[in-house]
Amino acid sequence: MNSGIAYSQIKKSVLLTTVGAGALLMSSSAFAQQAPDAVETVVVTGSHIASPGYVAPTPVTAVSAQELTEADPSRVIDSLRQLPLLGSSYGTNGATGNGTNGQTGLVLRNLTVGNTLVLLNGDRIAPTKIGEGGNLYSAVDVSMLPLFLLKRVDVVTGGAGAVYGSDAVAGVVNFILDTNFNGVKGSFDAGQDDAGTQREKGIKLAVGTGFGGGKGHVEGSLELYQNSGVYSIFDTKAGRRACQVINLPAGSATQQAFACGVTASNGNIGGLVTSGPLKGLTFDNGGNPTVFNYGTQVTGATMIGGDGIITQTSSQLGASPAKNMTAYERTSWDFSDDLSVYAEGAYAISKYDYQNGSPDANIGSTALTIASDNAFLPASVKAAMAANKLTSFALNKYWGDLPTAVVNNDTNSLRLKAGAEGKVFGDWHWDVHAQTGQTREHTFITNDNNVGNAIRAADAVVNPTTGQIVCRSTLTAPTNGCIPVNPFGNAGITPVVGHTANGVTQAQLAYLTGTVSEQVKVLETDVAGNISGHAFDTWAGPASVATGFEYRYESMSQVANPNVSIDPLTNSLTYGRGSLTSQQGNYSVAEGYVETDIPLAKDLPFVQSLDFNGALREANYSEVGGLSQTYKAGLVWDIQDGYRVRGTFSRDVRAPSLAELFAGGAPGIPAGGVQNFLQAGNPINQGVIANSSGNPNLKPQHGTTMTLGVVLTPDWLPGFQASVDGYRIAIRNGIANFSTAQIVQNCAQGATAQCAYVILNPDGTLKQVNQVPQNISSINTEGVDFEANYLFNIEDVIDGVPGEIALHGTANYVSQFITNLPGSVIFNNAGVGIPQWRYTYRARYSDGPFSMFLQARWTGSSHSSKTLTAQQLLPYTIGGQTLVDMNVEYAVPVAGGTVSPYFNVTDIFNDVPPATAGLVARSNGYEPFGRHFRVGVRFNF
DSSP, X not given: OOHHHHHXXXXXXXXXXXXXXXXXXXXXXXXXXXXXXXXXXXXXXXXXXXXXXXXXXXXXXXXXXXXXXXXXXXXXXXXXXXXXXXXXOOOSBTOTTSSSTTOOOOOSTXXXXXXXXXXXXXXXXXXXXXXXXXXXXXXXXXXXXXXXXXXXXXXXXXXXXXXXXXXXXXXXEEEXXXXXXXXXXXXXXXXXXXXXOOEEEEEEEEEEEEETTTTEEEEEEEEEEEXXXXXXXXXXXXXXXXOEEEEOOTTSSSSXXXXXXXXXXXXXXXXXXXXXXXXXXXXXXXXXXXXXXXXXXXXXXXXXXXXXXOOOOTTSOOBOOEEEEEEEEEEEEEXXXXXXXXXXXXXXXXXXXXXXXXXXXXXXXXXXEEETXXXXXXXXXXXXXXXXXXXXXXXXXXXXXXXXXXXXXXEXXXXXXXXXXXXXXXXXXXXXXXXXXEEEEEEEEEEEEBHHHHHHHHXXXXXXXXXXXXXXXXXXXXXXOOOOOOOSSSOOSSOBTTBTTOOOOHHHHHHHEEEEEXXXXXXXXXXXXXXXXXXXXXXXXXXXXXXXXXXXXXXXXXXXXXXXXXXXXXXXXXXXXXXXXXXXXXXXXXXXXXXXXXXXXXXXXXXXXXXXXXXXXXXXXXXXXXXXXXXXXXXXXXXXXXXXXXXXXXXXXXXXXXXXXXXXXXXXXXXXOEEOTTSTTOOEEXXXXXXXXXXXXXXXXXXXXXXXXXXEOOTTSTTEEEEEEEEEEEEEEEEEOOOHHHHHHHHHTTOHHHHTTEEEXXXXXXXXXXXXXXXXXXXXEEXXXXXXXXXXXXXGTSTXXXXXXXXXXXXXXXXXXXXXXXXXXXXXXXXXXXXXEEEEEEEEEEETTEEEEEXXXXXXXXXXXXXXXXXXXXXXXXXXXXXXXXXXXXXXXXXXXXXXXXXXXXXXXXOOOOGGGGGSGGGGOOOOSOOEEXXXXXXXX
């Protein structure tokens, strides 16, 4: 027998078997750990120790820039959100009205954006205020990072707090840039979704070169991106089908139902009378009285079908129109092999805007009062009022005459950094840096409805002296500026310029609406230094130590215009959507850490090596309780070549964010009122102001993380890596908010501390409830991460077939996610809103200039609820979503470089979310818009 032929056949058989087995394992959600292009030695995120060959016990997923770009050529941050670990992250898709202003925030382990620390080249970034109203997290909007020079992204999922400090309870996402780029590269791309409603385009350019005889280096990049978004939720399929949970009329088999075609029963564009002898009276566009068709399953707010309008719900996902610009520059100089200095700066601008909810409305407690002498009242309605002995009635109206309120968010950020690094004492590496970052965010709501002015304008009468139509209030206050408006129908007088479909004059528009704004300035100054190297030797090998310090100062100021106000006519907020309070605050933190890696054993039976890694960090916070300790202990056990066991235990903290500490009030009026547990009979009080603001008395929350996993890199299968890591995270003293009703109930039950947040009217009814974040919650979550990579030449499997294939699969299984908030039902959220399974599998074929990339990503099914009984709402199983993406590229040699046109399709099979996805809103991570096409070209010289 020819031994060469035999070996070749055996090797091919092993490869074929492995590929087939790998496909089967991946189809049942298997694998995870480290990118296939990790040929060079790199310092992986998760440790400050820089000794060669060091392997941290902490699980790290490293994803190359090429892989991210092929998954989504327009923005690598959107392809990063496709990883199972980051499946609950925020982005522009699905952002219409979701409280994140269209910004992109990364969320690890479903543990909120505030528990994920985002780094750029290992350093902190000045936070952007993500959210409005009750969402007070301060975090980094990663769409504003300079990422065209990106090399890779490292995702650390355990024990990172002792290494990097506060906010790393869930882990760290570290964006690693190429700081030694030489040449010129760029890209141009454009795309749109299958329906043609969402269009995008982008331009990117980077240059880099050496100077000074090779001692100096300079590089820079510029990125421009624009997405038209889906401006109105009613331009989407989900928005038009209007599916949501509704209450059912008394006597129904269940109290609630999930239905599509849901409309509003409590008002419409022409105006609707919802009670009394004239119930069902409405008006057509011309203001003529007619009868309202109530449809079926009618309750006080909703119904199915009929003449009602579709209103916004959380299930109707849009996409914030977005414009981004980022610019980056870095200059460095090597004085010697042991000393380098550098300076860098980055500037970014982002603009997002979206329609906020349904049309402006005067509904319920703010309904329009129509008196029998109203100047616009049709004669037939006057007669009906007289016949029923009515002097007035309440008219519930959605103002279709007015432009829909739009939230605009303009943000710019500036980051400057200078530093030095080098070596001392032989192999000891040191680095120091100082940086300052500033973010300015301007949020303004245009055409926000002035609720009280609408009531005054609709109460129009004929001035007995002049015979002109005026507001009733003007008769006694001639200079009050009130402008009368015909509330019946949808006709108006003269269309507003720029809003030809609307029928109000510019003067009426100015009186009925206004612009509400806030400006937030966030400043961060950071100074840090690190040193690491070989400390001593043990019999098992050299021990390494890293130590360092960091001082950080953060401040924020929030200026509201106008400041929050109460309209005396309605005893409620002046504006329907935006009412804010000015505020400011700051804090500082000084911290130091020490980390060590100590070999414990080597070359023993079943112990090729055993290493200990530990870290301890102590931080002193100026505002939130003084000293706080975090620590990590981990072991790496190499059984033999290719078989490793690793585990960590850590304590991490998250200090309260600037917004959670100092954000000014953002009042709102809860729909349906608030139950007053302080009054006999626990009545529902309407018009209660719920005021969300910061709480300067917060303390840090802390979490403990345990991980245990195995890593396989068998030498009999070169190019293959796989890992399986189980994790358990427990968060205590967690920062969370009680609901308004829960705060009142807690007060009634003797929790006197909660009574400080309740403000009563003289008659004992609720006036205001202050919702502030408190250290009241705990979270327990468990799961398993899987990752696998395999890189091989096809010719090793099939003779004569050229090319290379790189496979990369990641999956996450969540077995438990329990949130314990006092007074709330405790249950396992895994599989309810939070899918238990997510996976992303990627395959890349390349042969010379040609490459093809395929990706399959799956969000698992889930259940509708574990808290609602069958009498409330029948249980639903909500289907998952499988998305298949493709990228095809061909690199054409040109003048010593390459020009690479490409074609990209995401969601090839147009798998839109199921209608029942609305039962869990956005938390299930559905992509709402279906198939999306992109074409573009990249060049590199």
